[in-house]
Amino acid sequence: MTPVLMRQRPDRTMAEAARGDGGTRLDHLLVADMIEPGSRVLDVGCGDGELLKLLEARGVDGRGIELSREGVNECVAKGLAVVQGNADTDLADYPDDAFDYVILSQTLQATQRPRIVFEHLLRIARHAVVSFPNFGHWKIRLLLLFGGQMPTTANLPDTWYDTPNIHFCTIKDFRQLCDVVGAKMEKAVALNAWGRPLRLTAPWWFWNLLGEQAVFLLSRRR
Amino acid sequence: MAETQLKNDRDVRLREAEHPHSPVVRFSADEPLKLDAGSTLAPFQIGYQTYGTLNRDRSNAVLICHALTGDQHVANVHPVTGKPGWWETMVGPGKPIDTERYFVICPNVVGGCMGTIGPASLDPATGEVYGLDFPVITVRDMVRAQAMLLDHLGIESLFSVAGGSMGGMQVLQWAASYPKRVFSALPIATATRHSAQNIAFHEVGRQAVMADPEWHGGRYFASGGNPRRGLAVARMGAHITYLSDAALHRKFGRKFQDRANPTFSFDADFQVESYLRHQGSTFVERFDANSYLYLTRAMDYFDLAADYGGVLANAFRDTPTRFCVISFTSDWLFPTSDSRAIVHALNAGGARVSFAEIETDKGHDAFLLEEPELFAIVRGFLDGAGRARGLEKG
Numbered sequence: 001m002t003p004v005l006m007r008q009r010p011d012r013t014m015a016e017a018a019r020g021d022g023g024t025r026l027d028h029l030l031v032a033d034m035i036e037p038g039s040r041v042l043d044v045g046c047g048d049g050e051l052l053k054l055l056e057a058r059g060v061d062g063r064g065i066e067l068s069r070e071g072v073n074e075c076v077a078k079g080l081a082v083v084q085g086n087a088d089t090d091l092a093d094y095p096d097d098a099f100d101y102v103i104l105s106q107t108l109q110a111t112q113r114p115r116i117v118f119e120h121l122l123r124i125a126r127h128a129v130v131s132f133p134n135f136g137h138w139k140i141r142l143l144l145l146f147g148g149q150m151p152t153t154a155n156l157p158d159t160w161y162d163t164p165n166i167h168f169c170t171i172k173d174f175r176q177l178c179d180v181v182g183a184k185m186e187k188a189v190a191l192n193a194w195g196r197p198l199r200l201t202a203p204w205w206f207w208n209l210l211g212e213q214a215v216f217l218l219s220r221r222r
Numbered sequence: 223m224a225e226t227q228l229k230n231d232r233d234v235r236l237r238e239a240e241h242p243h244s245p246v247v248r249f250s251a252d253e254p255l256k257l258d259a260g261s262t263l264a265p266f267q268i269g270y271q272t273y274g275t276l277n278r279d280r281s282n283a284v285l286i287c288h289a290l291t292g293d294q295h296v297a298n299v300h301p302v303t304g305k306p307g308w309w310e311t312m313v314g315p316g317k318p319i320d321t322e323r324y325f326v327i328c329p330n331v332v333g334g335c336m337g338t339i340g341p342a343s344l345d346p347a348t349g350e351v352y353g354l355d356f357p358v359i360t361v362r363d364m365v366r367a368q369a370m371l372l373d374h375l376g377i378e379s380l381f382s383v384a385g386g387s388m389g390g391m392q393v394l395q396w397a398a399s400y401p402k403r404v405f406s407a408l409p410i411a412t413a414t415r416h417s418a419q420n421i422a423f424h425e426v427g428r429q430a431v432m433a434d435p436e437w438h439g440g441r442y443f444a445s446g447g448n449p450r451r452g453l454a455v456a457r458m459g460a461h462i463t464y465l466s467d468a469a470l471h472r473k474f475g476r477k478f479q480d481r482a483n484p485t486f487s488f489d490a491d492f493q494v495e496s497y498l499r500h501q502g503s504t505f506v507e508r509f510d511a512n513s514y515l516y517l518t519r520a521m522d523y524f525d526l527a528a529d530y531g532g533v534l535a536n537a538f539r540d541t542p543t544r545f546c547v548i549s550f551t552s553d554w555l556f557p558t559s560d561s562r563a564i565v566h567a568l569n570a571g572g573a574r575v576s577f578a579e580i581e582t583d584k585g586h587d588a589f590l591l592e593e594p595e596l597f598a599i600v601r602g603f604l605d606g607a608g609r610a611r612g613l614e615k616g
Contacts, residue, residue, distance in 0.1 A: 063574070069581060076546060076576045076599045079606015083547075083565050083577035093566045 026195035039100035045107035049075035091120035099125040136170030187217035242337025243301035269337020270329035274321035287385030287392035293336040318601040341512035354440035384408035386589035413560035415525035424518040427456030454502030466585035538571035
């Protein structure tokens with residue numbers, strides 16, 4: 001199986017670059033706020049460990065998986081517990097209920113088998129935090145409708161023939177997958193291009209049209 | 223030349239076995255070392271080396287476990303060969319295992335020949351060199367002896383245990399046998415069990431030693447000989463397994479040694495032949511042939527999961543130790559899949575584990591060589607563990 005790229009290239013999307021007062025990435029703050037302090041967390045595709053560092057500062061017992069050698073080495077050098085691995089093949093190695101939370105940030109769309117990865121997330125942890133770029137955003141719809149080509153945007157700059165993102169989905173699609181795998185939605189936030197949350201009270205169709213990315217907190221429905 | 227040379231080699235090896243150029247702890251007949259084989263060794267001694275200073279809390283001790291042909295001389299000039307210590311790139315002032323911060327201890331393993339009891343030591347029952355009367359020992363025996371040494375030195379808890387290859391096996395055994403005494407562990411280029419292929423290579427080496435007529439059924443000290451040729455061939459074969467095709471090609475290619483054309487003989491025409499012959503001949507000056515038999519055997523017998531009902535994860539169940547597992551892409555003796563098996567078991571046991579595979583063409587030996595990425599990872603891992611342990615930054 002081809003390895004899945006996990007944030008292998010430098011982070012460069014606008015949303016990911018958006019930072020709060022202390023220089024912390026806004027999307028990281030949002031994810032961190034969904035996690036109970038003191039819990040055990042696995043960050044799948046943890047990159048250079050920035051989110052794990054933030055979580056550890058909040059008293060979370062964090063672990064990571066990262067595909068890129070550079071990312072792993074950077075994390076270990078920071079004192080984080082990170083193993084080199086691949087979401088598609090290595091999640092199966094973790095026992096049931098090994099963690100309280102598992103985080104899959106901007107990686108689901110780059111996996112070979114998103115459904116199987118998703119099922120593993122809910123098996124190894126009670127809760128899963130999943131974020132992904134929303135392919136239902138109005139700009140992307142317009143680009144495809146009027147341009148007639150696979151859309152590229154500031155947040156998703158890769159061409160179709162040279163991208164790690166092989167399984168794009170919309171917010172609506174993702175909600176459907178949650179039903180398929182038996183995941184209960186506890187929280188959902190759609191973010192605009194700058195990583196700021198959209199209005200909380202908006203209906204789903206509105207989020208699916210105006211959210212550039214989405215973050216879901218899920219749990220097992222059993 | 224041969225007669226004096228031989229006698230000197232023998233004298234040097236006998237001296238290092240009994241009175242090494244390093245501190246020695248002698249355990250009396252009342253403090254026997256219990257062996258997996260069922261017997262005991264008593265009295266016995268352990269030769270070891272230390273670097274740096276133990277802090278007031280006794281919390282900064284790092285145990286280094288050496289590999290098959292290593293010894294306690296990690297970071298000082300070797301008393302027999304005059305060469306630098308085998309891990310001077312890693313251990314020393316300001317190095318990743320920083321002797322200005324940590325108190326580093328490296329014992330010679332049981333079965334070795336540099337001051338810890340082994341087949342070249344004198345058997346108190348006979349007053350003669352043990353030879354093959356020495357009991358077969360295991361990695362667990364080595365670790366049990368090291369624990370006795372630490373008890374003697376008054377060190378209850380180790381800040382870290384580090385080692386590559388057979389040293390890595392000891393690291394894993396330490397973590398499994400004494401989880402509460404090991405705060406952090408660095409098993410490098412190693413495995414939780416020796417593979418069939420590796421046992422096979424070891425057997426070829428042992429047969430080479432035993433086929434040398436000077437081996438004399440292991441009684442070469444009494445007969446005045448030394449199975450130099452057999453041991454050299456064993457070392458040459460093993461040395462190939464420590465490298466890689468790419469590294470050999472890069473270093474030697476098909477280049478001739480001090481000649482422009484082949485000599486149409488069995489001289490060492492090729493540089494690679496000359497290199498291996500040199501490796502073989504220098505090795506026999508400092509290493510005891512019977513030690514080589516015993517230590518390779520100990521590695522062959524190593525199978526950590528077997529001691530835990532065949533389930534490796536049980537060896538590390540709820541371990542408090544933090545691990546950093548490291549492998550090298552071109553290591554075919556202890557390939558990355560072996561390290562992944564360790565990581566898998568540690569994850570299943572709920573351990574705090576880091577794992578990195580380092581890209582290099584230098585093969586198994588990479589752990590002993592100049593590998594900046596290895597140094598950065600070890601330094602970072604120990605820094606992080608040091609913060610968790612409350613060690614002052616030195």
